[in-house]
Amino acid sequence: MNPTTFDTSGFPAAYAAPLSGHFRVLPEDFIVDELMDFELSGTGEHLWLQVRKTLANTDWVGNQLARCAGISGKDVSYAGLKDRHAVTTQWFSLQLPGKDDPDFAALPPEIEILAQQRHDKKLRRGALSGNRFSLTLRNCTGDFAVAQSLCQQITQQGIPNYYGEQRFGHNFGNLRKAERWFADGVAPKQRTQRSLYLSAARSWMFNHILAERVKAGTWHQRVAGDVFMFEGGNAWFADDVTDATLEPRLAALAIHPTGALWGRGELDTRDAARALEAEQTARFPIFCAGLEKQGLKQERRALRIQVGEVGFEVLGETTLRLAFTLPPGSYATVFLEQLGTFTSKSVPVQ
Numbered sequence: 151m152n153p154t155t156f157d158t159s160g161f162p163a164a165y166a167a168p169l170s171g172h173f174r175v176l177p178e179d180f181i182v183d184e185l186m187d188f189e190l191s192g193t194g195e196h197l198w199l200q201v202r203k204t205l206a207n208t209d210w211v212g213n214q215l216a217r218c219a220g221i222s223g224k225d226v227s228y229a230g231l232k233d234r235h236a237v238t239t240q241w242f243s244l245q246l247p248g249k250d251d252p253d254f255a256a257l258p259p260e261i262e263i264l265a266q267q268r269h270d271k272k273l274r275r276g277a278l279s280g281n282r283f284s285l286t287l288r289n290c291t292g293d294f295a296v297a298q299s300l301c302q303q304i305t306q307q308g309i310p311n312y313y314g315e316q317r318f319g320h321n322f323g324n325l326r327k328a329e330r331w332f333a334d335g336v337a338p339k340q341r342t343q344r345s346l347y348l349s350a351a352r353s354w355m356f357n358h359i360l361a362e363r364v365k366a367g368t369w370h371q372r373v374a375g376d377v378f379m380f381e382g383g384n385a386w387f388a389d390d391v392t393d394a395t396l397e398p399r400l401a402a403l404a405i406h407p408t409g410a411l412w413g414r415g416e417l418d419t420r421d422a423a424r425a426l427e428a429e430q431t432a433r434f435p436i437f438c439a440g441l442e443k444q445g446l447k448q449e450r451r452a453l454r455i456q457v458g459e460v461g462f463e464v465l466g467e468t469t470l471r472l473a474f475t476l477p478p479g480s481y482a483t484v485f486l487e488q489l490g491t492f493t494s495k496s497v498p499v500q
Contacts (some may be wrong), residue, residue: 154329154434156322156354161361164310164369169297169490171290171468177205179286180236182482184229185475187279194270195247199263200239206260207234212242214261219244219252229278230478233316235496239264243273280475282459283482287470287492294470297489298462301472308403308454309488310360310369313353314481324350332440348444351437352411358430359409360453369407370454372396375421378405379452382477386450388418406452412438413446455480 174180190198197219203211212226225245232238246252254263318325328347331337338344363369376389378396381404389396399405410417410427417424431438461473474485486492 153326156318156325158315158318158357161312161357162364163488164364165300165303165488167488167490168300169287169290169292169294169470169492171287171292171470171490171492172495173285173287173486173492174235174494174496175288176286177235178237179288180233180482181284182232182236182238182240183282184232184238184240184278185280185282186229186241186277190267190269192268194268195245196269196272197244197246197251198267198269198273199242199244200265201242202237202239202262202264203232204237204260205235208232208240211261214257215242215244215254218254218256219246219249221246227273227275229273229275235494241273241278243269245272276478278478280458280477281480281482282475283473283485285472285482285486286465287472287486288468290468290470292490294464297470300489301460301462304457304485304488305460307370308406308456309485310364311406311452311455311480312357312360312484312487314483316481316483317353318350319346325354328440329436332436332443344444348441348446351434352413352441352446355412355431355434355437356409356451358433359427362426362430363407363409363453370400371407372400373407373423373426375419375423377408377418377423377450379408379450380405381456386418388420389423403454403456406454408450409453411446411449411451412441413448414442415448418448418450451479457485 199215201211208228208231212228213223216223216226221244227243228240230240232240251266257263324346327338328351331347338347360369363373372389374389377386378389379386386408396405410419410431412431417427419427455477458475459473461471463471465471476482476485
């Protein structure tokens with residue numbers, strides 16, 4: 151089998167991007183705060199910790215917390231992975247039945263505990279309402295006024311819900327390993343690795359579906375046979391040609407068109423929407439077969455996301471600060487790609 155050549159240049163932006171520059175020049179240039187919308191009970195066997203981490207990945211932080219608490223890393227939970235080359239705030243939960251709160255004085259300096267409280271349930275993956283970002287962009291060139299106007303347009307129309315490049319691993323390593331796994335049948339030993347590679351393959355095909363909709367200008371519009379998802383939820387429903395409310399609801403960002411996340415079963419779309427999805431996924435037969443063999447089922451992901459609370463601040467002649475919120479599972483780098491070409495100055499994780 152000849153290995154696939156992976157390239158993200160075929161994933162176009164939806165807007166005429168007017169800027170270029172650098173991001174992640176300093177860790178504090180990329181700030182992420184996890185947003186939660188529920189209250190903790192104050193009692194229970196699970197200790198919840200709000201942690202600020204700097205230049206550290208989420209799994210490593212979880213292991214450091216487990217070490218201090220004298221528990222297994224399996225007893226530490228978090229809602230989602232956060233960027234390593236950044237300053238990020240997120241919650242962890244530690245299962246401590248019958249144990250007192252640990253002493254975290256020996257934590258490394260990259261980890262700061264901001265708050266802690268007991269709760270009767272552990273923190274589950276995906277259990278967050280979104281993330282708030284504050285990004286400082288340096289060495290910028292281009293028309294700042296046009297970029298600021300574009301931010302207003304993005305607030306009204308949303309952005310394409312591409313998976314970010316980090317999903318695919320450094321130099322597309324996760325995709326290459328998924329392809330090798332599916333080709334030779336030798337599965338990775340670690341469950342976390344298997345999950346990463348399955349997600350990468352699925353996400354790659356989704357991005358190709360979305361890219362075709364962006365090229366056609368229909369990533370935020372109705373196509374015959376579409377399946378729609380409610381804003382802020384995961385439930386979806388099929389297009390009804392007799393429903394005159396769909397277009398206004400799309401314009402109001404109350405619903406979004408969706409794309410296929412490949413797995414066993416039939417595509418939920420019909421007509422033109424199904425034809426596009428079938429054409430794009432057929433380009434990757436080894437991914438389709440591998441995902442089905444691993445038991446994944448057909449699911450959907452919104453083609454568009456709503457961007458909230460966009461702030462645009464000029465800090466200097468070539469420096470900008472952008473502030474915005476994104477829903478869970480979305481990528482700040484995808485937002486940046488709608489504004490221009492920005493190069494990360496951090497060293498990628500091998």
